[in-house]
Each structure stands twice: as C-alpha cells, then as structure tokens.
Amino acid sequence: xxxxxxxxxxxxxxxxxxxxxxxxxxxxxxxxxxxxxxxxxxxxxxxxxxxxxxxxxxxxxxxxxxxxxxxxxxxxxxxxxxxxxxxxxxxxxxxxxxxxxxxxxxxxxxxxxxxxxxxxxxxxxxxxxxxxxxxxxxxxxxxxxxxxxxxxxxxxxxxxxxxxxxxxxxxxxxxxxxxxxxxxxxxxxxxxxxxxxxxxxxxxxxxxxxxxxxxxxxxxxxxxxxxxxxxxxxxxxxxxxxxxxxxxxxxxxxxxxxxxxxxxxxxxxxxxxxxxxxxxxxxxxxxxxxxxxxxxxxxxxxxxxxxxxxxxxxxxxxxxxxxxxxxxxxxxxxxxxxxxxxxxxxxxxxxxxxxxxxxxxxxxxxxxxxxxxxxxxxxxxxxxxxxxxxxxxxxxxxxxxxxxxxxxxxxxxxxxxxxxxxxxxxxxxxxxxxxxxxxxxxxxxxxxxxxxxxxxxxxxxxxxxxxxxxxxxxxxxxxxxxxxxxxxxxxxxxxxxxxxxxxxxxxxxxxxxxxxxxxxxxxxx
Numbered sequence: 432x433x434x435x436x437x438x439x440x441x442x443x444x445x446x447x448x449x450x451x452x453x454x455x456x457x458x459x460x461x462x463x464x465x466x467x468x469x470x471x472x473x474x475x476x477x478x479x480x481x482x483x484x485x486x487x488x489x490x491x492x493x494x495x496x497x498x499x500x501x502x503x504x505x506x507x508x509x510x511x512x513x514x515x516x517x518x519x520x521x522x523x524x525x526x527x528x529x530x531x532x533x534x535x536x537x538x539x540x541x542x543x544x545x546x547x548x549x550x551x552x553x554x555x556x557x558x559x560x561x562x563x564x565x566x567x568x569x570x571x572x573x574x575x576x577x578x579x580x581x582x583x584x585x586x587x588x589x590x591x592x593x594x595x596x597x598x599x600x601x602x603x604x605x606x607x608x609x610x611x612x613x614x615x616x617x618x619x620x621x622x623x624x625x626x627x628x629x630x631x632x633x634x635x636x637x638x639x640x641x642x643x644x645x646x647x648x649x650x651x652x653x654x655x656x657x658x659x660x661x662x663x664x665x666x667x668x669x670x671x672x673x674x675x676x677x678x679x680x681x682x683x684x685x686x687x688x689x690x691x692x693x694x695x696x697x698x699x700x701x702x703x704x705x706x707x708x709x710x711x712x713x714x715x716x717x718x719x720x721x722x723x724x725x726x727x728x729x730x731x732x733x734x735x736x737x738x739x740x741x742x743x744x745x746x747x748x749x750x751x752x753x754x755x756x757x758x759x760x761x762x763x764x765x766x767x768x769x770x771x772x773x774x775x776x777x778x779x780x781x782x783x784x785x786x787x788x789x790x791x792x793x794x795x796x797x798x799x800x801x802x803x804x805x806x807x808x809x810x811x812x813x814x815x816x817x818x819x820x821x822x823x824x825x826x827x828x829x830x831x832x833x834x835x836x837x838x839x840x841x842x843x844x845x846x847x848x849x850x851x852x853x854x855x856x857x858x859x860x861x862x863x864x865x866x867x868x869x870x871x872x873x874x875x876x877x878x879x880x881x882x883x884x885x886x887x888x889x890x891x892x893x894x895x896x897x898x899x900x901x902x903x904x905x906x907x908x909x910x911x912x913x914x915x916x917x918x919x920x921x922x923x924x925x926x927x928x929x930x931x932x933x934x935x936x937x938x939x940x941x942x943x944x945x946x947x948x949x950x951x952x953x954x955x956x
Contacts, residue, residue: 432511432512432513432514433490433491433492433511433513434458434466434490434491434492434496434509434510434512435488435489435510435511435512436454436458436487436489436490436508436509437470437486437507437508437509437510437556438452438458438488439454439457439487439488439489440483440484440485440486440487440660440728440941441453441484441485441487442484443483443484443485443650443735443736443737443738444519444735444736444737445485446765447470448944449494450468450470450487450489450816451468451491452467452600452725453639453720453724454468454489457508457633458499458503458506459502459503459633460499460752462495464493464494465491465492465493465518465844466491466492466493466494467491467492468489468490468491469489469490469491469625470487470488470489470625470628471489471625472487472488472624472625472626473485473486473487473622473625473626473627473844474486474626474627474628475663475734475738475739476597477585477731478731478732480730480731480732481706481732481797481873483731483733483735483738483931484733485916487659494856499639502949503919505625505739506853506915513715515839516604516689518545518606518819518921520544520548521548521749521956522548522549522591522956523548523549523550523951523954523956524549524937524954524955524956525954526551526685526732526780526955527550527587527683527684527685527953527954528544528553528682528684528685529551529552529553529683529684529685529686529687529950530552530554530555530673530681530683530685530686530687531552531553531554531555531687531688531689532587532660532673532684532686532687532688532690532691533556533589533687533688533689533691533694533927533929534554534556534587534588534644534654534689535588535590535591535592535689535691535927535928535929535939536547536589536927536928536933536936536940536943536950537589537926537927537928537933537939537942537943537946538556538589538687538689538927538939538940538943539588539589539640539647539687539940539941539943540610540613540635540925540939540941540943540944540947541641541687541689541926541944541947542554542647542649542652542945543613543643543646543734544944544946544947544948544951545947545950545951546646546650546651546652546941547952548947548951550650550950550954551650551652552652552653552950553652553653553654553655553683554647554652554653554654554655555583555655555658555659555660555675555681556586556587556654556655556656556657556658556671557580557588557618557657557658557659557660557694558580558581558582558585558656558657558869558915559580559581559587559656559657560586560587560644561587561588561592561640561641561643561644562593562641563581563586563587564581564582564586564587564588564592565637566781567581567582567586568581568582568583568593571769571771571832571856572640572768572769572842572855572856573855573856574856574937574938575831575832575833575856576773577771577774577832579710579772579773579774579869580659580745581770582770582772583700583768583769583770583771583772583780584690584693584770584772584902585691585772585797587640587641587644587656588636588637588640589629589691589939590691590692590693590770590780591600591636591770591935591936592633592636592637592904593633593718593770593780593782593941594633594636594760594762594780594781594782594936595630595632595633595762595763595765595781595782595783596630596631596632596633596783596785596936597629597630597760597763597818597934597935597936597937598611598614598623598629598630598631598936598937599627599628599629599937600935600937600938601938602665602775602941603913603937604941605940606939606941606944606945607937608624609935610940610944611623611624611629611940612624614631614639614954615926616644617639617643617646618638618639618642618790619631619635620635620785621678628739628742630783630785630894631785632783632784632785632786632787633782633783634784634785635784635785636869638772642889643897644893649766652677653676654676656713656764658675658676658889659675659676659697660673660674660675660677660688660690660697660700661674661675661677661697661767661909661944662677662704663686663701663702663704663920663923664680665704665920668920668921669684669920669921669922670683670684670685670920670921670922670923671683671684671922673686683922684922685924685950685953686924687924687926687943687946687947687950688701688909688924688925688926688929688930689926689927689929689930689939689943690921690929690930691927692902692904692905692906692928692929692931693772693902693904695814695818697824698810698907699809699811699917701909702731702811703770706909706917706920706923707909707910707917707918708810708811708907708909708910709810709907709908709910710802710805710809710810710812710813710906710908711802711904711906711907711908711931712799712800712801712802712903713799713800713801713811713813713819713866713903713904713905713906714757714797714798714799714800714903714904714911715794715820715871715897715901715903716756716759716796716797716798716867716871716875716894716898716899716900717779717796717797717798717799717863717867717896717897717898717901718767718779718780718781718793718794718795718797718897718898718900719793719794719795719796719839719864719877719895719896719897720767720791720792720793720851720852720853720894720895720897721788721791721792721793721889721891721893721894722791722792723741723763723764723787723789723790723791723792723895724890725741725792725888725893726740726741726742726743726763727740727741728742728888728951729886729887730742731889739763739806740763740764740787740789740792741760741763742761742763742792742794743761743794743886744756744761745757745758745878745881745882745885745889747874747878747881747882748765749874749877752870753872754799754874755798755799755874755878755950756796756797756798756875756878756881757797757878758794758795758882759794759795759796759797759900759903760780760781760794760795760903761781761793761794761907762781762782762783762787762791762792762793762794763783763787763792764783764786764787764788764789764791764792764795764876765781765782765783765784765787765789765791765792766781766782766789766791766793766853766854767779767780767781767793767834767852767853767854767897768780768781768782768854768855768856768868769834769856770825770902771821771832771853773818773821775822776818776821776822776824776825776897777821777824777825777828777832777833777834777835777899778821778824778900778901778902779795779834779854779897779898779900780795780900780902781793781794781795784811787809789853793851793853794814795903796875796879796896797900797903798870798874798877798878800816800868800871802814804830804868804870806836808856809903810907811907813907814906814907815907817901817902817906819902820867820868820899820900820901821866821868822921823866824866824898824899825900827859827861827862827865827866828858828861829830829859831857831909831947833857833859834852834854834857834858834859834897834898835859835860835861835862835863835865835866835897835898835927836850836852836858836859836860836861836895836897836930837850837860837861837862837863837893837895837896838862838891838894838895839851839879839891839894839895839896840890840891840892840898842863842864842875842876842879842895842896843876843879843880843890844862844876845890845893847893848892848893849892849894849895851895852895852897854897863898864939865896866898866899867898867899904928904934905928905929905930907931908926908930908931908932909930909931910925911924911925911930911932915945915946916948916949924946924949924950926942926943926946927939927942927943
C-alpha cells in the first residue's frame with residue numbers, strides 16, 4: 432500500500448528534483464528505498480510572508496512496508512494511501528440513438544465518456560468550430576461587431592474556452608482523475624494532476640478543444656455545428672426526437688441537454704414544452720483590475736520569479752441584510768473581456784493565457800441575488816433580471832458595446848483616479864451605481880472596504896472597475912431525478928452549468944461524465 436507524506440517544503444527557486452532525497456531524509460530512508468515516487472499536490476504557503484514556501488504532498492512505495500510503519504507509526508505527516516484501481520468502463524452495445532446538445536465542458540466530457548463505452552452519439556452545437564469562433568470573437572473585441580451565434584458564450588468549447596481555464600473543484604468525485612487524465616492526453620500540462628490550483632489558460636484550451644473534437648470524430652461521433660435545438664418531440668412521456676433550427680427533426684431516445692448558462696432562447700423554448708424548471712440564486716456585480724505586481728506584493732511580501740502569479744479569494748457577509756460580496760473567477764495576469772451574446776447588452780468576464788503574463792490581475796466582485804429579488808414565481812424571471820442590467824450597461828457605454836468603467840476610489844466615493852481597463856472594444860467612464868441594483872452597489876462598497884482590511888492595498892487609485900458581470904451561473908435549474916432524467920420526460924438528461932448542476936469547467940465536465948454513466952446503464956454490456 433503506497434505511503435503518503437504531507438508538508439514537504441521547498442523555497443521558491445529550489446530544485447524539485449531534490450524532493451525524493453528530502454522525502455527519504457524525512458522518513459529516515461535511503462533514497463534508493465523509494466519506489467514509484469509521485470507528486471500528489473503542490474501549493475503555496477504565504478501565511479508567513481515574506482517567507483513564502485512551496486508545499487508538497489508526495490507518495491511512494493516500499494519493499495518492506497511493515498518495518499517502515501513500525502518505525503514511523505507516530506509520524507503525523509505520514510499515512511497509508513489506499514491503492515486505487517482505474518475506473519472500469521466496459522464496452523456497451525447502444526440499441527437506441529443518443530444525442531448531446533452543447534459542446535461545452537459538460538457536453539464534450541459526456542461525449543468522451545460515451546466514446547469510452549463505445550457508444551456513438553450526435554453532437555449539436557449552435558455555434559462554430561473553435562477556429563472560426565476565435566475569429567468571430569476577435570472581430571467583436573476589435574470592432575464591436577457581435578455575432579449572436581458565435582461569441583464568448585456560444586461555440587465549440589463553451590464559455591470556458593475564453594476564460595482562465597481554472598480546473599479547481601470542490602467536489603470529491605471519483606472521476607476527477609479520469610477527467611484530468613483526459614485533459615492531459617489532449618494537451619493540458621501534466622502538472623494539472625497535482626497543482627493545488629490547476630489551470631490551462633485560454634490559449635492552450637483552444638487547441639485542446641480541437642483535439643477532443645478530432646478524437647470524437649475518429650471514434651464514431653457525428654458533430655454538427657451551427658445547429659440549434661429548437662424543440663423536442665415526445666410521446667407518452669418519452670422523448671423520441673429533437674428539432675433543430677426550427678425545421679429538422681433528428682431521432683433520439685436519449686438527449687443530453689448541456690446548453691450552457693446563456694442559452695436564454697432555448698430556456699424559453701423548453702419552458703414552452705412544460706419542462707420543469709425553478710429559479711435559483713446567482714450573483715451579479717463588476718470586474719476589478721489591479722496591476723499584477725501589486726497583488727503579488729500584497730500576497731507574497733517579496734515576490735519571487737519562481738512563484739506563480741498571486742491570486743486571491745475574498746468574501747464579505749452582511750448578516751443584517753443577508754447579502755454577501757465575494758471575488759469570483761479571479762484571473763491573475765489576465766484581461767477583462769466583452770462577453771455579450773445578445774444585441775444591445777454588455778457583459779464582462781475575465782480571461783488569461785497559460786503564462787498569465789498580461790501584467791494585470793482581474794476578478795469579478797459580485798453580490799448574491801435571490802429569486803425574491805426578481806419575482807421567483809417565474810423560472811425565467813432571473814433571465815429577464817440579467818438582461819435588464821446588461822441593457823443598462825450597454826446604454827451607459829454609449830450603445831457601442833463599450834463597457835462602463837470607473838476608478839475604484841471614485842466608486843467608493845473616496846477620491847478619484849485614472850480609468851485604465853484591458854476591456855475591448857473599449858470603455859466609457861460612467862457611474863457604475865447606475866448599472867446595478869442599489870442593494871448590490873451598497874454591498875459591493877461594504878465588501879470592497881472589508882477586502883482592503885484583509886489585503887492592505889486592495890483599495891487603490893490604480894484599480895479600475897468595469898461592468899456588468901451577470902453570467903456567474905445559470906439563473907434557473909432544469910429539474911432532474913436521481914437517474915439524471917427530467918421528471919415526466921424519459922430520455923431527457925439536463926446536464927452541466929446551464930441546467931444548474933455545475934459551476935465551472937471541472938464540475939461541468941464531471942456532471943457530463945455522470946450523465947454518460949447513467950445513459951450507459953441503459954445499454955447491454
């Protein structure tokens with residue numbers, strides 16, 4: 432049984448190749464005794480800055496474990512690591528047609544898992560292949576020409592393709608290692624398997640998505656772009672076809688609905704079919720930018736070139752109002768991006784390359800909103816709430832997809848400063864309180880002041896706010912049962928972030944795998 436050793440430390444710049452030697456010394460062993468040495472986790476400990484350390488958890492095997500544990504039974508940093516066998520995915524004989532709507536993380540990983548079972552499926556994506564999608568998005572950022580079917584929200588890879596590519600996930604899911612292994616196979620850095628805060632970066636993600644598509648096509652999957660789901664055909668509570676682009680009907684008995692959190696027209700069409708939905712809480716706010724060097728100095732004290740770009744995770748709770756303000760989707764070394772998918776609306780998000788080398792740090796600062804804030808009796812009320820504030824931001828940005836921006840001190844009513852934002856196609860200086868509900872503005876101001884007490888220097892004239900950030904998660908949930916199927920409609924599997932069952936690339940991918948496993952159970956091995 433492998434041995435796990437925690438709290439092995441190196442200073443920034445130390446050679447990781449010395450880890451086996453340090454492990455042997457910590458355990459009173461000769462280096463030659465260690466077998467199958469692996470790094471399981473790597474993180475940063477900046478609690479005693481400027482003395483910042485890299486902290487590792489490692490594993491290894493021994494030929495004489497019994498004698499080792501007799502000597503080390505009282506060592507609190509050691510434990511037995513149960514041996515794990517690879518998850519068994521046995522081939523299945525698919526007797527009914529399977530389809531997947533959406534090629535974001537949930538849809539793609541559902542397809543990858545089905546391919547591992549030997550089950551072919553048809554994938555429908557309303558947007559374009561990632562290569563064409565990048566061109567459309569670049570044109571929008573440059574000229575303000577929005578393609579409503581090919582943008583940051585719609586297209587191969589989903590919204591996560593234009594992000595930091597974070598792979599953190601709070602779920603303790605046995606399929607996590609399978610998903611990470613797939614990502615590495617298709618081009619992600621091998622280090623994501625053990626980094627405490629793994630990420631891929633938008634530049635690497637684009638190539639990775641194309642590689643997954645090639646693999647799926649080679650393994651029996653039919654892939655159709657520019658194909659939007661516009662309806663369902665059912666009989667006696669059983670799905671038998673999906674309607675595409677308003678006129679075509681494609682037979683399927685199992686349909687994975689992985690539409691993403693911005694497919695508002697599809698939500699409306701599904702509601703018209705009587706699909707059970709419920710409103711859910713989400714969050715809205717602004718995106719803040721600081722110089723990355725400032726964040727590094729605050730978090731590390733004395734930054735070292737061997738340390739990763741510093742990030743932060745901040746929260747504030749007002750116990751009187753029940754409102755919370757928190758940082759979300761923090762992008763070290765990134766840029767703020769225009770993420771609109773509908774005409775006449777402005778939406779922001781953050782993105783960074785694998786190298787995180789822009790020189791700027793950005794993060795959403797958002798406040799929770801509840802169904803009672805937007806008429807919780809209607810499942811689509813949250814969509815209209817988002818649209819209301821996105822339209823306000825568009826108008827404040829001179830109706831040109833420029834975003835309203837404001838210096839952080841000005842927003843806090845504590846002074847003034849320059850407005851500098853990486854957002855393209857550009858910004859217009861404006862009062863950001865006018866593009867948010869009053870209670871969101873008030874909680875943001877309270878929260879930012881609290882953040883400065885946790886990170887001295889967070890409030891500075893060097894910081895700029897840009898709005899609005901509204902697509903933090905789906906504003907509704909499409910209900911499903913324990914078998915992942917929609918109640919009253921056999922064969923329909925709501926899946927991923929757009930259905931309300933995930934919150935990021937990794938959790939969406941895991942939900943796609945979960946749904947694929949449920950579908951595979953329907954077929955004979």
